[in-house]
Amino acid sequence: MQSFYSLSSHVDFDVQRYLAQKLRDHRTVIKILLMQNLYVEALDILARERRPELFYEFADQLVVEVPEKLVLLLRQENNRALNPVKLLAAFHKCLDPELTNRAKIVGPILQIKNM
DSSP, X not given: OHHHHHHHTXXXXXXXXXXXXXXXXXXXHHHHHHHTTOHHHHHHHHHHHOOHHHHHXXXXXXXXHOHHHHHHHHHXXXXXXXXHHHHHHHHHGGGOTTOTTHHHHHHHHHGGGGO
């Protein structure tokens, strides 16, 4: 694992992502995808892995970029075990008046009340 992190500062994203996938380091794969603005691919990993700690860690970035898709993923039956309190920080971010796409974000979040 140490060699992966040594290489990470000297190689391109594709190599980093390949190595992280081989090492099953999903957190690093998601980080790389987010840096490349590949939000749907990051959501696919969250859906496939079903690891709550990854949802909690990356929800604040994803709610701003792909709110509708994130809410759809959260509403799926297999994600109902997620702790909503741990997602509050991500949803609170949507109250920031600086966000240009705030209206687009808030609509899907309000749908969660029907979960």
